[in-house]
Amino acid sequence: MPQAMNRQIVLKGRPVGPPRPGDFELVETAIPTPGAGEVLRRTIYLSLDPYMRGRMNEGRSYAASVELGQVMVGGTVSEVVESNNPAFQQGDLVVGYDGWRAYAVSSGSGTRTLDPGEAPISTALGVLGMPGMTAYVGLLDIGQPKPGETVVVSAAAGAVGSAVGQLARLKGCRAVGVAGSRAKCDYVTGELGFDACVDYKTQDLHAALKAACPKGIDVYFDNVGGAVLAAVLRLINPNARIPLCGLISQYNATEMPAGPNLAPLLVNRAMVRGFIVSDHADRMRDFLTDCSRWVREGKLKYREDIVEGLESAPRALIGLLEGRNFGKLLVRVGEDPTRR
Amino acid sequence: MPQAMNRQIVLKGRPVGPPRPGDFELVETAIPTPGAGEVLRRTIYLSLDPYMRGRMNEGRSYAASVELGQVMVGGTVSEVVESNNPAFQQGDLVVGYDGWRAYAVSSGSGTRTLDPGEAPISTALGVLGMPGMTAYVGLLDIGQPKPGETVVVSAAAGAVGSAVGQLARLKGCRAVGVAGSRAKCDYVTGELGFDACVDYKTQDLHAALKAACPKGIDVYFDNVGGAVLAAVLRLINPNARIPLCGLISQYNATEMPAGPNLAPLLVNRAMVRGFIVSDHADRMRDFLTDCSRWVREGKLKYREDIVEGLESAPRALIGLLEGRNFGKLLVRVGEDPTRR
Numbered sequence: 001m002p003q004a005m006n007r008q009i010v011l012k013g014r015p016v017g018p019p020r021p022g023d024f025e026l027v028e029t030a031i032p033t034p035g036a037g038e039v040l041r042r043t044i045y046l047s048l049d050p051y052m053r054g055r056m057n058e059g060r061s062y063a064a065s066v067e068l069g070q071v072m073v074g075g076t077v078s079e080v081v082e083s084n085n086p087a088f089q090q091g092d093l094v095v096g097y098d099g100w101r102a103y104a105v106s107s108g109s110g111t112r113t114l115d116p117g118e119a120p121i122s123t124a125l126g127v128l129g130m131p132g133m134t135a136y137v138g139l140l141d142i143g144q145p146k147p148g149e150t151v152v153v154s155a156a157a158g159a160v161g162s163a164v165g166q167l168a169r170l171k172g173c174r175a176v177g178v179a180g181s182r183a184k185c186d187y188v189t190g191e192l193g194f195d196a197c198v199d200y201k202t203q204d205l206h207a208a209l210k211a212a213c214p215k216g217i218d219v220y221f222d223n224v225g226g227a228v229l230a231a232v233l234r235l236i237n238p239n240a241r242i243p244l245c246g247l248i249s250q251y252n253a254t255e256m257p258a259g260p261n262l263a264p265l266l267v268n269r270a271m272v273r274g275f276i277v278s279d280h281a282d283r284m285r286d287f288l289t290d291c292s293r294w295v296r297e298g299k300l301k302y303r304e305d306i307v308e309g310l311e312s313a314p315r316a317l318i319g320l321l322e323g324r325n326f327g328k329l330l331v332r333v334g335e336d337p338t339r340r
Numbered sequence: 341m342p343q344a345m346n347r348q349i350v351l352k353g354r355p356v357g358p359p360r361p362g363d364f365e366l367v368e369t370a371i372p373t374p375g376a377g378e379v380l381r382r383t384i385y386l387s388l389d390p391y392m393r394g395r396m397n398e399g400r401s402y403a404a405s406v407e408l409g410q411v412m413v414g415g416t417v418s419e420v421v422e423s424n425n426p427a428f429q430q431g432d433l434v435v436g437y438d439g440w441r442a443y444a445v446s447s448g449s450g451t452r453t454l455d456p457g458e459a460p461i462s463t464a465l466g467v468l469g470m471p472g473m474t475a476y477v478g479l480l481d482i483g484q485p486k487p488g489e490t491v492v493v494s495a496a497a498g499a500v501g502s503a504v505g506q507l508a509r510l511k512g513c514r515a516v517g518v519a520g521s522r523a524k525c526d527y528v529t530g531e532l533g534f535d536a537c538v539d540y541k542t543q544d545l546h547a548a549l550k551a552a553c554p555k556g557i558d559v560y561f562d563n564v565g566g567a568v569l570a571a572v573l574r575l576i577n578p579n580a581r582i583p584l585c586g587l588i589s590q591y592n593a594t595e596m597p598a599g600p601n602l603a604p605l606l607v608n609r610a611m612v613r614g615f616i617v618s619d620h621a622d623r624m625r626d627f628l629t630d631c632s633r634w635v636r637e638g639k640l641k642y643r644e645d646i647v648e649g650l651e652s653a654p655r656a657l658i659g660l661l662e663g664r665n666f667g668k669l670l671v672r673v674g675e676d677p678t679r680r
Contacts, residue, residue: 225602244606258598262565266584266614273613274606 006031007310008101011066015056018252018321023056024072024314032105039088040105041078043098043333046310047125048074048317048325049159050223053251072100072313075130077114077121079337088113093338095124100313102333116338119295126159126328127302128291134245134277135163136287139221140171142243142275147172149218150237152209154228156197157184159302159328160245163291164221165194166300173219176212178205178228180323187326192301205231216240224249230260240270252321303327346371347650348441351406355396358592358661363396364412364654372445379428380445381418383438383673386650387465388414388657388665389499390563393591412440412653415470417454417461419677428453433678435464440653442673456678459635466499466668467642468631474585474617475503476627479561480511482583482615487512489558490577492549494568496537497524499642499668500585503631504561505534506640513559516552518545518568520663527666532641545571564589570600580610592661643667 005028012025034040055066055073066072076098080088085108088094096111098104114121119128126132138160145151151168155161156177165175165188177188177197185197196212198205209217209231216237222229226249229242236242250257265272294300305327307316313331320329345368352365374380395406395413406412416438420428425448428434436451438444454461459468466472478500485491491508495501496517505515505528517528517537525537536552538545549557549571556577562569566589569582576582590597605612634640645667647656653671660669 229602244602247603247606250601250603256601256603258600259602260599261590261596262569262584262599262612262614263587263590263596265612266587266616269614269616269619271611271613272602272605273611274602274609276606276609279609 004031005029006101006103008071008099009310009313010069010071011056012068014058014068015252017254019053019056019314019318021314021318026311031103034082034084034105037085037107038105039080039085039108040082040103041094041096041098042081043076043078043102043104043310044093044336045077045122045125045306046074046100046313046331046333047076047129048313048320048329048331049131050246050248050251050320052317053321073097074099075125076104076333077124078104079334091337093121095121095129100310102310119292121336121338122304122306122330123295123302125330126304127163127295127300128288130277131159131328132163132291133280133284133287135160135167135221136291137277137280137283138243138245138275139164139167139219141280141283142273143219143221143241145171145173145219148174150174150176150213150215151219151221152176152178152213152217152232153221153223154178155223155246155248155323156188156194157303157326158223161221161223162188162192162302162327163300166192166294168219169193169195170294170299174213174215176209178209178224184326187303191303200228206234209235219243221245222247225259226250226257233260233262233264236264236268236270238268238270240268242270242272244272244274248321248323304330306330306332308332345369346441346443348411348439349650349653350409350411351396352408354398354408355592357594359393359396359654359658361654361658366651371443374422374424374445377425377447378445379420379425379448380422380443381434381436381438382421383416383418383442383444383650384433384676385417385462385465385646386414386440386653386671386673387416387469388653388660388669388671389471390586390588390591390660392657393661413437414439415465416444416673417464418444419674431677433461435461435469440650442650459632461676461678462644462646462670463635463642465670466644467503467635467640468628470617471499471668472503472631473620473624473627475500475507475561476631477617477620477623478583478585478615479504479507479559481620481623482613483559483561483581485511485513485559488514490514490516490553490555491559491561492516492518492553492557492572493561493563494518494540495563495586495588495663496528496534497643497666498563501561501563502528502532502642502667503640506532506634508559509533509535510634510639514553514555516549518549518564524666527643531643540568546574549575559583561585562587565599566590566597573600573602573604576604576608576610578608578610580608582610582612584612584614588661588663644670646670646672648672
């Protein structure tokens with residue numbers, strides 16, 4: 001019976017530049033036994049997110065590195081298979097942070113139980129999970145968009161970016177995406193309702209952004225840094241706000257590239273502010289209330305890019321850092337009982 | 341009688357790179373006659389400030405360019421010599437914005453009357469004028485320093501920087517300056533009471549800053565940009581704030597240099613915010629109340645670097661952009677009646 005062993009992916013080497021499959025290793029161990037107060041849970045979905053690249057490095061970032069030989073970290077949706085904790089029943093579906101493995105034992109802290117009748121359970125890792133909350137906090141709290149303003153977001157077809165643009169529209173703003181293919185741009189404007197989308201790979205970025213933002217840029221939600229950020233800075237309006245959410249373009253860099261010239265910040269009294277969603281846990285309830293409703297009402301759409309099997313996770317993460325996913329990237333680690 | 345003519349300095353050419361004396365021209369015209377409601381005033385002190393370099397360029401900045409052939413703009417302390425405005429008496433000493441000229445006619449709007457018994461009238465262009473208010477608003481409102489934090493300021497011996505560090509000390513912070521000579525650093529620590537000062541010209545900037553800021557950097561009041569900003573970013577603490585006041589290091593650049601890598605902003609949830617003092621006029625009363633008292637009490641010191649004669653202004657401004665001044669740079673355009 002194959003479930004008799006636990007499958008886990010550990011960090012085997014620290015990448016220099018882009019991660020390679022050999023930086024990961026699939027190891028099999030015994031399925032752990034839950035102790036007093038603990039639960040055993042079976043992973044259904046593993047979330048893959050750009051921040052994971054930083055965890056593969058040694059040294060200080062905003063969270064601890066994964067040590068060599070340790071299981072890679074990550075958000076998960078799981079089914080409780082055995083519970084010694086009165087707060088959880090066998091069969092409960094939960095969202096937690098079990099990492100790249102098929103089974104995990106947990107105390108249950110940091111776990112939220114999901115109601116599959118409310119939304120597909122996989123959304124707890126996407127539009128109704130950390131990426132959605134990142135969009136919500138970063139755009140609304142840091143970006144402070146006002147009706148009629150122009151909001152630009154990079155990685156616009158991704159889990160965070162797709163929510164940012166739709167939230168901007170809901171707040172009465174012009175939403176402009178930047179994405180890496182014609183197909184992604186078509187999805188962003190056609191399906192998600194952004195007002196415009198710039199394909200940074202085939203268009204003159206400055207000219208295309210200028211055409212897409214005839215009134216300049218008031219909020220730029222940055223997921224990528226690099227050339228897009230530099231092009232945006234040339235078009236910002238007075239009092240522009242730039243929530244700095246990610247710098248994907250340089251996560252695989254072996255030395256830190258120079259950044260954009262900051263003179264436009266001075267001239268325009270503009271602000272760049274880095275933020276980390278985990279600092280804003282006090283907004284969780286507002287986020288879930290608002291975004292669950294918008295998802296139900298069809299005002300906040302999402303797309304999932306699901307790869308099959310834990311063993312696919314390394315290549316999928318490598319692809320994510322190259323922009324090869326299309327929508328929220330998930331790994332189906334085990335059977336989803338709600339889709340039986 | 342030499343006063344029979346007015347002397348003015350006009351912008352003759354737009355500099356490419358550093359301004360040259362030939363970009364300015366001294367012209368003599370008749371002294372203007374004040375109309376109904378107007379006053380004629382005689383310039384005593386002209387303020388020279390780094391922002392003036394931007395006014396010499398064509399095109400959009402946060403304020404309009406000086407047109408070719410127009411008188412250079414600038415803050416001034418003047419004596420009213422003739423008044424058709426009941427709000428002003430002959431002999432009144434006022435601070436206004438008359439520009440690089442010996443006499444000017446004004447409606448009186450935007451003018452504040454000075455009491456020479458309160459503080460030397462020249463301070464209305466320095467520690468109790470726009471540079472002091474820039475330090476006050478930028479440090480206290482944008483930088484939000486908290487007791488025990490470390491505040492770094494560049495151009496620390498200049499009009500703005502010298503006030504920033506002293507205000508930081510008054511707020512219970514560790515104040516660290518960055519300046520361009522040993523003499524300036526000695527003044528900043530010895531006379532102004534900063535805790536430390538780094539000479540960016542002779543020291544390994546990163547190592548020296550690290551030694552001067554053993555607990556990292558919480559607020560960086562940036563006047564210069566460039567290498568100092570890049571070195572500071574490597575040392576910022578979580579939730580650091582960077583009021584972006586000036587980018588003197590690149591004001592003479594013919595094309596915009598790259599900026600620092602912004603990853604530290606993301607990792608540290610830090611903020612860079614450009615600001616322009618003129619947006620914060622609502623803080624004028626607080627500024628004058630607080631800083632006048634601190635100057636009287638000897639808690640807020642200042643140094644003036646006064647050059648003689650309007651004809652000296654071009655070379656003095658050129659020197660200012662190279663860091664050759666030492667303290668608030670003023671031009672004595674006419675006799676100061678309070679120093680007779």
